[in-house]
Amino acid sequence: MGIFSKTCEYAMRAVFFIAHRTASGGRVGIKEIANGIGSPEHFLAKILQDLSRRGIVQSVKGPNGGFYMDRATLKKPLSEVVEAVDGNGIFTGCGLGLEYCSEINPCPLHHEFKDIRNQIHAMLQNTSIEEFNEDLNLGITTLKK
Amino acid sequence: MGIFSKTCEYAMRAVFFIAHRTASGGRVGIKEIANGIGSPEHFLAKILQDLSRRGIVQSVKGPNGGFYMDRATLKKPLSEVVEAVDGNGIFTGCGLGLEYCSEINPCPLHHEFKDIRNQIHAMLQNTSIEEFNEDLNLGITTLKK
DNA sequence: AAAAAAAAGGATAAAAAGGTATTAATATAT
């Protein structure tokens, strides 16, 4: 596995996808999103349900319904998505899995890991959800496997 | 979960523990290791079995047997342990889980992730297994949860 | 031989990932 869980990977890709479509004011259906990012549809539904409850995406049911994002959420940092799905273990947990490990009572690698965790956190905080719309527009990047 | 799998966390802690004991020339039994690092005994046995096959720890069976490490392996970087257990996904995989993603065909976060992966890799390569013996001796750090 | 210890393999449990079916909400046509 990579740094994040598969759930989290899908969540990030989906959020980028929705942000891209949302920029032009529309809504996107779950099938279209799943197809666009190459994820299992119903598993993604569950993830988006959760993100919706947490206010990271918005949704409306019924005909012409779908997922979208408002101005404010588009500007949110990616870290909120990661934290909503995977929790903050990546930002705070001990690299060796030790519970007691802290600044006062550090494990052998505490300080080294702290640097890395901080960098991951900073990176995700400095990356807004809408940041990649342009690239996606120009076709420079894709979200499909 | 943190950055690494639980298996990998146990592996790293176990290797540190063995290194520490090995410094004074002895061998350590599996029960003692499991107890010393707070891991399930039989699960750890399987992990060490694997590390043994890969030459990261040495072992002898029978009375007075146990696990130990020779000079050369003590100097190995921690990255070898991680790679043996979790594979190199953390060092090479795409942060968004995209298969096509590469230097030529990067995903939206490719370059940001590359920095982080490189830092993790560098950190683990610059950390030798024996590096913490002193701290463990002095009781500054522990490997028990 | 007897005992001690790791190696090996399989069984079980828990968690993550993925799939199916039903329900609830809403827009639109009747």
Next chain:
DNA sequence: ATATATTAATACCTTTTTATCCTTTTTTTT
């Protein structure tokens, strides 16, 4: 207003992966 179609939400089930436990075998010392 009512019915219908569309779409997300919810609940439940299956599969896969990860983690844990248990039993047997092999090796080695005494």
